[in-house]
Amino acid sequence: xxxxxxxxxxxxxxxxxxxxxxxxxxxxxxxxxxxxxxxxxxxxxxxxxxxxxxxxxxxxxxxxxxxxxxxxxxxxxxxxxxxxxxxxxxxxxxxxxxxxxxxxxxxxxxxxxxxxxxxxxxxxxxxxxxxxxxxxxxxxxxxxxxxxxxxxxxxxxxxxxxxxxxxxxxxxxxxxxxxxxxxxxxxxxxxxxxxxxxxxxxxxxxxxxxxxxxxxxxxxxxxxxxxxxxxxxxxxxxxxxxxxxxxxxxxxxxxxxxxxxxxxxxxxxxxxxxxxxxxxxxxxxxxxxxxxxxxxxxxxxxxxxxxxxxxxxxxxxxxxxxxxxxxxxxxxxxxxxxxxxxxxxxxxxxxxxxxxxxxxxxxxxxxxxxxxxxxxxxxxxxxxxxxxxxxxxxxxxxxxxxxxxxxxxxxxxxxxxxxxxxxxxxxxxxxxxxxxxxxxxxxxxxxxxxxxxxxxxxxxxxxxxxxxxxxxxxxxxxxxxxxxxxxx
Numbered sequence: 001x002x003x004x005x006x007x008x009x010x011x012x013x014x015x016x017x018x019x020x021x022x023x024x025x026x027x028x029x030x031x032x033x034x035x036x037x038x039x040x041x042x043x044x045x046x047x048x049x050x051x052x053x054x055x056x057x058x059x060x061x062x063x064x065x066x067x068x069x070x071x072x073x074x075x076x077x078x079x080x081x082x083x084x085x086x087x088x089x090x091x092x093x094x095x096x097x098x099x100x101x102x103x104x105x106x107x108x109x110x111x112x113x114x115x116x117x118x119x120x121x122x123x124x125x126x127x128x129x130x131x132x133x134x135x136x137x138x139x140x141x142x143x144x145x146x147x148x149x150x151x152x153x154x155x156x157x158x159x160x161x162x163x164x165x166x167x168x169x170x171x172x173x174x175x176x177x178x179x180x181x182x183x184x185x186x187x188x189x190x191x192x193x194x195x196x197x198x199x200x201x202x203x204x205x206x207x208x209x210x211x212x213x214x215x216x217x218x219x220x221x222x223x224x225x226x227x228x229x230x231x232x233x234x235x236x237x238x239x240x241x242x243x244x245x246x247x248x249x250x251x252x253x254x255x256x257x258x259x260x261x262x263x264x265x266x267x268x269x270x271x272x273x274x275x276x277x278x279x280x281x282x283x284x285x286x287x288x289x290x291x292x293x294x295x296x297x298x299x300x301x302x303x304x305x306x307x308x309x310x311x312x313x314x315x316x317x318x319x320x321x322x323x324x325x326x327x328x329x330x331x332x333x334x335x336x337x338x339x340x341x342x343x344x345x346x347x348x349x350x351x352x353x354x355x356x357x358x359x360x361x362x363x364x365x366x367x368x369x370x371x372x373x374x375x376x377x378x379x380x381x382x383x384x385x386x387x388x389x390x391x392x393x394x395x396x397x398x399x400x401x402x403x404x405x406x407x408x409x410x411x412x413x414x415x416x417x418x419x420x421x422x423x424x425x426x427x428x429x430x431x432x433x434x435x436x437x438x439x440x441x442x443x444x445x446x447x448x449x450x451x452x453x454x455x456x457x458x459x460x461x462x463x464x465x466x467x468x469x470x471x472x473x474x475x476x477x478x479x480x481x482x483x484x485x486x487x488x
Contacts, residue, residue, distance in 0.1 A: 030141075038140055045151070050160040053104045055312065058223045060163060062102050062216065067114055067122040069212055073182040075122070076197065077102055077213075078190035079110035088143065092271070096189045097404045098213045100313050104162055107152065109169050111193060116181065126162060127169035130155050176200075184209040214411035217403050219425035224403060225459060227314035228427055229468050231269065232457055234308040235316040236471040238264035242304060243486045246296065246324055254278040254292040261306045269308040273315025274406045277305035280324065284451030285435040287396060298325040301332055303451055313404050317429050318469045319455035326483045328476055331446045335434055336476050339452045342366035342432040343474070346398055350430065350458050350465040354422045360398035363432040367394050376443055393436060393443075399429040402457055424462050431455030 066075060079095040095106040103112050109129050114122035131154045132139030132146040140147040155166040173196040176183075183200045185193065186209060194201075220228065238261040242249075249256040257278040265272045275290040283294045284303035296302065302324050307316035321336060323329075328336055346363035365381065368390040372379040377389055384390055401408040401417065408427075409417060433453035436443050457468040473482045 035137060038137065039135055042134060046154060047157050050157055052163050053161050055104045055223045056161075056163045058221050059102055059104045061221075063112075063114065063122075063124050065216060066102065066213070070114075070184060070209070071120055072116050073184055074116060074179065075112075075114040075209065076176065076183060076185040076193060077112040078186060078193050079105065079108060080189035081192075082108050082144075094271075095313075096186065097217075097313070098186050098210075099189075101213070101217060101404060103164065104312070105158070106313070109190075111169055111172055111190065112164075113172070113176075124164050126158065126164040126166050127172045128153075128155060128158055128166055129170070130168050172196075186210060186213070210411050211413060214409045215413065215416050218401065218409050218412060218416065218420075219423055220403060220427055220459075221425070224314060225425070225427070227310050227312050228316065228402065228457065228459070231273070231308050231310045231314050231316040232318065232468045233471065234264060234268040234310075235306065235318050236469065237268070238306060238308060239304065239318070239320060239472055240486055243322065243483050246302070246487075249280075249296040250298065250324070252296075254280055254283070254294050254296060257296070257302070257304065258292045261304075265308040270311045270313060271309050273307040273309035273317065277303065277319075279303040279305075279451065282438045282449035282451070284321065284453075285437050285449065286451075287435070296324060299329070300324050301328075301450065301452065303453055305453065305455065307406065315402070315404070315406050316457055316469065317402055317406050317455065318457060318472065319431055319453045320472060320474075320479070321452045321454065322479060322483065326487065327480055332450060332452075333476050335436075335447070335450050335452050336454075338367065338370040339432055339434055339454050340474060340476065341370075343430055343454045343456070346430040346432060347456070347458060347465065347467065350422065350428070350460060352422055352424055352460060352462065352464075356418055356420050356422060356428075359428075359430055363398045363430070364390060364394060367432060367434060376447075393434050395433065395435055396431075398432050399455075399458075402427045402429055422460050424460050426460040427468070428458055428460075429455050430458050 077099050079099040082090040082093055085091045093108045099110060099112060100106055103126055105126065107128060111127040113125050113127060115125065117123050129152060131152065139145040146152060153161065155168065158166040173192050176193065177196040183197055184205050185197050185201050187194060187206050241260050241264050242257050245256065245260050258276050261276055262272060277289050278292045279286065279289040280294055280296045280302045281300035283289045284301055301321050303319065303321045305319040307318055309315040323332060342363040345366045346359040349359040349362040365385060368381050368384045371377040371390055371393065372381055372384060377384050403409065431453055435451040436447040436449065438449045440448055454474055459466045459468055473479050
């Protein structure tokens with residue numbers, strides 16, 4: 001990474017101050033003549049006739065719903081700011097889910113403000129960083145100037161793309177500090193904005209805003225369903241990519257699998273939706289194994305839990321447990337088929353009017369029955385379920401909401417989510433599993449080190465459900481045939 005002209009002064013300094021410092025000789029190696037040259041000779045690059053982003057109509061509807069929920073109140077939703085990774089480098093930026101959901105924008109420092117209007121509704125304004133100022137040298141003297149990090153849209157361009165009036169975000173904090181009336185802010189993303197509102201907001205009121213924005217995403221609109229299907233389709237191709245290179249992973253490590261899937265995510269989407277779990281052998285028994293530095297051995301299983309995030313920030317979440325050599329052993333198949341049967345029961349329980357917990361209960365019952373049948377638990381099954389004894393090996397819940405976050409709608413109230421009722425347009429995962437730890441002396445040795453999870457993304461429809469990830473086989477014999485065809 002080149003750093004020849006990177007300034008050492010903080011990004012927050014005012015551009016005019018930087019200009020004065022340069023003129024006073026405080027930027028070593030930058031002559032007045034060079035500074036004067038950098039101000040001139042640049043072509044006009046303003047873009048004209050831009051079409052709105054694909055979800056502009058949907059984001060307008062979402063803002064209208066938010067406006068109706070909090071009449072007469074100023075609503076402030078920040079995108080967030082860059083976070084330092086190390087020294088003078090930053091993590092890749094990912095806008096807050098709520099901001100992207102309401103605007104379709106993904107740029108750092110952005111803030112959506114809904115101002116109460118006299119008609120009872122709100123006027124929406126999006127506050128953004130404008131184009132870098134070339135007159136005062138900001139575009140090449142600031143570490144976040146466009147010469148360093150690339151062109152950003154002008155405010156006029158942003159208005160065309162997003163369908164929202166745009167203003168300079170650098171003026172917002174002062175304006176908010178002086179504004180009156182009730183205010184709510186989405187916390188945890190922009191300390192500058194929160195500081196400006198310190199004496200105007202309360203934690204309780206702001207939490208109501210966060211909860212509402214979470215619950216607003218429980219039922220997906222048509223744009224969101226299409227994005228989720230796009231994410232899943234790319235994820236299916238990513239799984240196919242992995243199967244084709246398992247021999248190379250055997251020669252290296254799980255990281256080869258992680259990198260292979262990541263390539264598909266970056267080419268077809270924005271990123272992975274979460275840290276990929278590429279767990280081979282006994283690592284599959286660690287639920288959130290993201291080190292991905294273990295060996296990939298023939299005869300072991302590979303538990304691959306991964307999802308592509310689209311460029312509009314909707315993610316898939318799919319898991320398959322694959323035999324690395326292409327064929328399940330008898331004990332692996334026994335465990336896998338039990339999990340498959342449990343998943344089948346769980347998916348069958350996903351339908352409008354059903355309780356959210358129903359699919360979990362259905363899957364857990366099947367797994368409990370299997371554990372009693374195998375002699376690992378003493379029945380009857382009802383006793384096992386009442387005491388949750390199966391959880392020693394099932395460990396986790398059977399699914400969660402899915403959307404812009406892999407665990408979407410996480411701030412929703414219990415009665416609107418886990419104690420709620422399924423409706424058409426909800427999207428959730430069904431992902432039962434069995435995990436037998438290597439040091440678990442309560443099970444026969446042949447089980448130890450086997451971890452199996454099967455996960456699919458299920459859309460609730462008017463008459464039942466649709467498996468968005470049905471493009472990946474699930475039944476054990478079909479998995480083996482699929483892998484054999486891919487390996488040629």
